[in-house]
Amino acid sequence: MNPNSITTTPHQNPNPNRKRTFTVNFFSTKIHTVVTSTPAVARKWVHSLRYHHRNSLPHIGLGVQWRPTYSADSAATLQLCVDDDCLIYQLAHTTAVPAALRRLLADDRVTFFGVHNGRDRKLLEESEHELEVECLVDLAKKYGYGNWSMQDMAAKVLGKYDVVKPYWLGVSDWDDYWLSNEQIQYACVDAHLSxxxxxxLDDDDDDDDDGCDSMDYDSDGSGYY
Structure with missing residues (x-):
């Protein structure tokens, strides 16, 4: 997807049906990425996040990939990223969502961020797991970037000019259990860039309002790619 600046390395895992791990090299950052449909693995990831950020609640990048059918129950993956840690939780294949993850998403002290993410809340709420996100912010809308893509914002705000998010990957088969390396990279980069x-952007904002209550989401998620 980004052969020069962004690469993905799979690790050998003793039980890949339980979880798979990857290192996504994003420019100079090595992102430890966990891909799983196992509730206990997701629970451990959330507990680790809470422990390491027990003194300050972090920004959390959030993304959702959907099933190609676009049915009401179409959320296939939920990806979360903080610092250099990313979780890709395969909602289409999990038997349950752990309470720790539900509490994190519903915590009004935690803000989740994305770009043109109006569809994400609806996809999560209408999934079979009925996930609720208390505070979800569209960075493009809040900071006046209009229809700018995530790639354009990455170049302007972060100076990352080699980010590519191919449309065909965004609409690929995300309910496949064995997601490809390209899909893993796409989902990880989406959450990490958020x-x-x-x-x-948010740390430079002097306004204490996080923008959660004032957002009116676009129903079609236009401008996502």
């Missing part, structure tokens, strides 16, 4: 953009 996190990085939030850190760059």
């Amino acid at each position: 996190y990085c953009l939030a850190c760059a």
Whole structure:
């Protein structure tokens, strides 16, 4: 997807049906990425996040990929990223969502960020797992970037000019259990860029309003790619 600046390396895992791990090299950052449909693995990831950020609640990048059918129950993956840690939770294949993850998403002290993410809330709420996100911010809308793509914002705000998010990957088969390396990279970069953009933009914002209550989401998620 980004052969020069962004690469993905799979790790050997003793039980890949339980979880798979990857290192996504994003420019100079090595992102440890966990891909799983196992509730206990997702629970451990959330507990680790809470422990390492127990003194300050972080910005969290959030993304959702959907099933190609576009049915009401179409959320296939939920990806979260903080710093250099990313979780890709395969909602289409999990038997349950752990309470720790539900509490994190519903915590009104935690803000989740994305770009043109109006569809994400609806996809999560209408999934079979009925996930609720208390505070979800569209960075493009909040900071006046209009229809700018995530790639354009990455170049302007972060100076990352080699980010490519191919349309065909965005609409690929995300309910496949064995997601490809390209899909893993796409989902990870989506959540990581949301996190990085939030850190760059939100930390410079003198306004204490996080924008959660004032957002009216676009129903079609236009401008996402």
